[in-house]
Amino acid sequence: MDFKPVYVICCKDKFLAGNSCKKLLDRLIPADQRAMALYQPPDDKAELADVLDELRTLPFLAERRVVLIKGADGFVKTYREGLEKYFDSPSGKGVLVLVVDSWPKNTRLAKKLAKIGELISDEVKPWEMGRFAVNYAASEHDKKFAPSAGQLLVELAGDNPGRICGEIDKLALYCGEGKTITVKMVEDLVGHNRLFNVFAVIDAMTARNSTAAIERLRNMFAGDSSAEFTAVGAFAYHFRRLFQARAMLDKGVSRAEVAKKVRVFGNKSNDFFRQVGQMPLTKTASVMKELARIDHAMKTGGTSGKVAIERLVIKLCSG
Secondary structure (H helix, E strand, O other): OOOOOEEEEEOOOHHHHHHHHHHHHHHHOOHHHHHHHEEOOOHHHOOHHHHHHHHHOOOOOOOOEEEEEOOOHHHHHHOHHHHHHHHHOOOOOEEEEEEEOOOOOOOHHHHHHHHHOEEEOOOOOHHHHHHHHHHHHHHHHOOEEOOOHHHHHHHHHOOOHHHHHHHHHHHHHHHOOOOEEOHHHHHHHOOHHHHHHHHHHHHHHHOOOHHHHHHHHHHHHHHOOOHHHHHHHHHHHHHHHHHHHHHHHHOOOOHHHHHHHHOOOOOHHHHHHHHHHOOOHHHHHHHHHHHHHHHHHHHOOOOOHHHHHHHHHHHHHOO
């Protein structure tokens, strides 16, 4: 199998970086040879002299030597000049794998890598997360998402790839022998507690009970460590249903048909339609627009999810 003397895995997300690293190692060296042929020094203790010695040592009972340095940004910064020289004349039997958060393309090291090695970058943009979820479900579990189910998962679980994949792993088990992950499965398994908490907050909010709304919101954040990153999606999902229900009712669609369309059943139905009655389309639309702004600000580091959502709830409680 052809291989490069140097690979750089550039990815800030630890889950994606780890996944890329695993796939690369599987290509380079069989699992039963790693005890003899893989050298992985602690991230903060890697010394260039030791790394070069390992790379130039002939492999014993293995096809090649592999040196893996995770969290290698500091290593690259410290030994940049030495690495540049090594890139000019790399080992013919050793493979160097560097896992970094950043790899600027305008450096001499990056330009040398382009000639002798390979840059692997598996970053997933927020707007690509739905497709990423679909691909992961298909490749890892041979499952597909029903229409809207994949996007709903991203909304409820947030745009952290590791969290998304963890939820898909659970959904695949929940799906059993079936081949399709449905919206109901996502609601039941991923969104049940989150949507229940959001429903309770909005219920108090539409009743103009700011004390209860803020208390429920803070309890939601306290009880779920990921809520700060996933609450916006859960709120947006619920407000979209409110908007859809109100628009259908205004067009004369029966309440039973609306309930079926927005998937509201049982005892929650009366509370849901009470919320619909207290949220005119213009107000619901403005809330959805504000949630989109909060989501963007969170992803660009412009605000805290907890603070922004609490401010929105207080504003809506005050009318």
